[in-house]
Amino acid sequence: MSFFSTRGGACVTASQAILYGLAPDGGLYVPAMFPLLPPNKLVTLADMTYQQRATAILKHYLEDFTIKEIDEAVAAAYNAEKFDDPAIAPLKRIDGNTHVLELFHGPTLAFKDMALQLLPHLTTLAARKNGENREVSILVATSGDTGKAALEGFKDVPGTSCTVFYPTDGVSDVQKLQMTTTGGSNTHVIALDGNFDDAQTGVKELFSSVTFGASVNVRGKLLSSANSINFGRLAPQIVYYFSAYADLVNQGAVKAGEPINFVVPTGNFGNILAAYYARSMGLPVNKLICASNRNNVLTDFFLTGVYDTRRQFFKTTSPSMDILISSNLERLLFECADRDGELISVWMKQLKESHSYCIGEQRREWLNAVFAAGYADDMQCADEIRTRFERDGYLMDTHTAVASHVLRQYREETGDETLTVIVSTASPYKFAADVLGAIQQRGEETRHMDAFMAAEMLERLSGVPVPAQVRELHTLPVRHTARCQQNGMAQAVLNAFDGK
Numbered sequence: 001m002s003f004f005s006t007r008g009g010a011c012v013t014a015s016q017a018i019l020y021g022l023a024p025d026g027g028l029y030v031p032a033m034f035p036l037l038p039p040n041k042l043v044t045l046a047d048m049t050y051q052q053r054a055t056a057i058l059k060h061y062l063e064d065f066t067i068k069e070i071d072e073a074v075a076a077a078y079n080a081e082k083f084d085d086p087a088i089a090p091l092k093r094i095d096g097n098t099h100v101l102e103l104f105h106g107p108t109l110a111f112k113d114m115a116l117q118l119l120p121h122l123t124t125l126a127a128r129k130n131g132e133n134r135e136v137s138i139l140v141a142t143s144g145d146t147g148k149a150a151l152e153g154f155k156d157v158p159g160t161s162c163t164v165f166y167p168t169d170g171v172s173d174v175q176k177l178q179m180t181t182t183g184g185s186n187t188h189v190i191a192l193d194g195n196f197d198d199a200q201t202g203v204k205e206l207f208s209s210v211t212f213g214a215s216v217n218v219r220g221k222l223l224s225s226a227n228s229i230n231f232g233r234l235a236p237q238i239v240y241y242f243s244a245y246a247d248l249v250n251q252g253a254v255k256a257g258e259p260i261n262f263v264v265p266t267g268n269f270g271n272i273l274a275a276y277y278a279r280s281m282g283l284p285v286n287k288l289i290c291a292s293n294r295n296n297v298l299t300d301f302f303l304t305g306v307y308d309t310r311r312q313f314f315k316t317t318s319p320s321m322d323i324l325i326s327s328n329l330e331r332l333l334f335e336c337a338d339r340d341g342e343l344i345s346v347w348m349k350q351l352k353e354s355h356s357y358c359i360g361e362q363r364r365e366w367l368n369a370v371f372a373a374g375y376a377d378d379m380q381c382a383d384e385i386r387t388r389f390e391r392d393g394y395l396m397d398t399h400t401a402v403a404s405h406v407l408r409q410y411r412e413e414t415g416d417e418t419l420t421v422i423v424s425t426a427s428p429y430k431f432a433a434d435v436l437g438a439i440q441q442r443g444e445e446t447r448h449m450d451a452f453m454a455a456e457m458l459e460r461l462s463g464v465p466v467p468a469q470v471r472e473l474h475t476l477p478v479r480h481t482a483r484c485q486q487n488g489m490a491q492a493v494l495n496a497f498d499g500k
């Protein structure tokens with residue numbers, strides 16, 4: 001399988017796409033085609049473990065990796081040491097036709113682990129395959145969860161390092177502590193004065209800066225990305241959509257071939273794009289429902305066909321979705337525009353220069369045949385957490401609750417009662433204060449409550465045990481204190497590299 005850039009150029013192997021992250025023309029790597037799995041494959045997958053399902057899906061894309069390499073990488077990523085549930089991504093029924101796919105059983109309690117536990121293994125294999133001797137230096141912008149997941153994934157992996165920028169005031173206390181207490185001799189964490197979009201834009205600029213590239217190169221390092229723009233992040237995410245379906249078949253909830261819906265709490269559009277890729281490979285999907293918080297630029301986009309970032313940026317109780325520029329949407333646009341890289345370049349230029357582009361009515365209709373979209377504000381999100389807890393006995397985090405609320409809206413508006421899987425992206429304990437506030441109906445009071453106290457209270461109330469990762473957190477020393485402005489990002493990375 002070769003990979004092309006969404007902006008028209010490039011033709012690379014899977015290992016190169018993973019190693020280089022972003023195409024030289026600034027576009028994102030996309031597979032030349034989507035391998036179509038035969039319908040009986042859905043039945044075959046049902047009898048497999050998560051690890052076997054992963055290899056069965058990944059091998060179609062990772063063509064320049066051997067099956068043995070994929071198997072070993074998968075075994076190293078998804079195991080009992082890293083995940084606290086043997087199913088890895090367990091599926092739970094919470095009401096008649098609603099299931100939750102729990103993607104938060106990994107080391108950092110958010111769905112980013114699903115990809116970032118595997119990516120370092122793919123990256124080091126990819127480096128070897130391409131005769132690369134330089135250290136693979138991962139550069140990450142995070143809205144909270146990617147940073148820690150990348151740090152945990154790459155921590156002490158030989159031949160790599162991992163540098164993370166997080167927005168100073170844009171992450172929760174737990175998220176911040178998770179990052180700043182990270183161990184490992186090859187990890188760097190830098191606070192950026194700005195929001196997530198500033199961090200992401202800054203990192204993208206570092207990747208395309210010739211002078212910065214040269215400074216990195218003389219230090220014997222090669223820049224690579226662990227953000228969801230890297231295809232190596234996307235591929236592992238395709239797996240759990242198939243896995244969820246296989247589990248539904250096993251549970252007798254659907255017959256193989258029967259379409260289902262997924263509702264996905266969305267920020268950078270990576271998770272839901274993986275669902276779209278799974279659908280393109282033959283997964284029976286009726287609707288993909290894109291759920292946003294008050295930063296609802298995507299909701300408007302699916303409604304109007306206009307992507308417009310000229311709007312207020314809100315800090316919400318679902319911070320990992322506080323994003324106005326959803327990078328991975330570019331990959332969906334590429335399919336929507338019949339893989340016309342020139343058109344994508346035009347739209348992306350318009351986005352950069354005038355902060356908006358319009359895809360036209362026909363293409364909007366094409367998208368709406370598969371996608372639905374909606375959003376929930378913080379109040380609706382809190383109500384949803386309480387309702388799900390009281391009625392269904394299910395404790396969900398703020399991001400998952402956004403999806404759950406949007407599903408409720410969608411069902412009311414459309415009457416579509418197709419079995420739907422809510423994709424759950426974080427443990428409720430990662431956002432314990434807001435979850436507790438929602439359940440006790442006193443959001444404002446608990447917002448600033450100590451996260452650990454909130455976790456303990458939540459445990460007493462719900463009976464769901466506090467994960468060890470949260471319990472231990474306040475006993476760990478803070479190791480990372482670097483901070484910079486947007487125009488100081490390059491220097492901050494070089495300082496980290498030089499051990500300053």
Ligand SMILES: *Cc1c(COP(=O)(O)O)cnc(C)c1O
Nearest residue numbers: 145267268269270271320425426
């Ligand atoms: C990253 C993240 C999201 C958004 O996922 P995208 O792939 O960026 O759309 C949602 N919820 C949580 C908890 C996350 O960490």
